[in-house]
Amino acid sequence: MDFPEITKFEEVKIDAPTSVVTVAGFEDRAKAIFEELASRDDADAIQTGAGIRYKPFNERNDVEGMKNGMASIGLSDDSTESLVFDRHDPDSFEPIFEAFLESISEEHILLDISGMSKLLIMVTLDILAEKDYSVTIFYAEAKVYTPTKDEYTDTLQSRDDSDRTPAFLTHGIYDIVTSRGLSSALGSDQPMIVVAFPTFNHQELMALASELSPTQLVSIEGIPNRKEDYWRKESIRELNEGVESHIHVDWRETSTFDYGSTTRLLNNIYNEYGDKYRMILAPTGSKLQTVGCLIFRRQHQDTQIVYPVTREFSETYSQGWKATWGIELGNIDDKIVTDGEEYQQKISELRSKIEDINDSVKDT
DSSP states (O other): OOOOOEEEGGGOOOOSOEEEEEEOOSSGGGGHHHHHHHTOGGGGGEEEEEEEEEESOOTTSOHHHHHHHHHHTTOOGGGEEEEEEETTOGGGHHHHHHHHHHHOOOOEEEEEOTTOOHHHHHHHHHHHHHTTOEEEEEEEEOSEESSOHHHHHHHHHHOSOTTSOOOOSEEEEEEEEOOGGGOOOTTTTSOEEEEEOOOSOHHHHHHHHHHHOOSEEEEEEEEOSSGGGTHHHHHHHHHHGGGGGTSOEEEEEEESSOHHHHHHHHHHHHHHHTTTSEEEEEOOSOHHHHHHHHHHHHHOTTSEEOEEEEEEEOSOOEESOSEEEEEEEEEGGGGOOOHHHHHHHHHHHHHHHHHHHHHHHHHO
16 A cells, blocks of 8 residues: 655645644653644644643643634634543543544645544544544654663663663553454454564553463564664663563564554564464554554454553653655545455456466467
């Protein structure tokens, strides 16, 4: 399949009645969309909006900043809705978001994933795909990602117990959750393979391995978009290598930025393991990798999605934003080939080859 390109957001056109969906986050980049839209001539195409608040409530999530941001792009209280996403109960969000979509007339959604959790990205995009909305992704790339290299090194060197692996960015695991829309009951009698993305919190990968007890674990390492961040891939591997003492790990890698490469890799893994294993996918990678995960899941709906919900977030997560990007996905399901369609396509190609062979035999 052909994947829409990631382009600078300033090159993305907003030429149809649009509703913007964003979230009150604690990262600076959660406010980037409002600065970008405030300076655009075509921002008047945005006629309604939804601001999502997280539950359990964290006072660091800038709800007031989100409200002010909506006002700064000309959206009044009457044209915006406040929605709640419960991190501990993602199923409760589906009827809330569907009710919002039914209340608006716009068929194009500008979805700001910059401050969204990976599970919220999956749930929201899945509903938009199911309802056949046209979608444009907005993504603000952080200027500084934490931990920095110095912070990482200092933490390792200053720990009291050298055998204890520290966790960065997030701490602890509350539970491993899923949502009805991303669940699958197919192949439950098959052995399980878990596909996940290692992070600076090694407890996520360990929880998936210990709680789900899969036969096989595929760990997809992220190749950073910027060369100065390449050290992060090696450090994340260092933090997560301990999982190999519990289960065999098949290490793979893909870009943290090119969402299409994530979808292609997941398809390769599915083709390799899908006949023998029930596939469980945990979208714990980057936000753009999560977009790739959703496209893969729309193609292979026998894949079960799970997500390790963490207990705490670090005081520093990222700082500022460096660049803003857009992906004009359009109607998501129009871009993918489902398993059944792929099978029929292969059958059609095979028949054409057989006919060509028969024709060549007749000619001789």
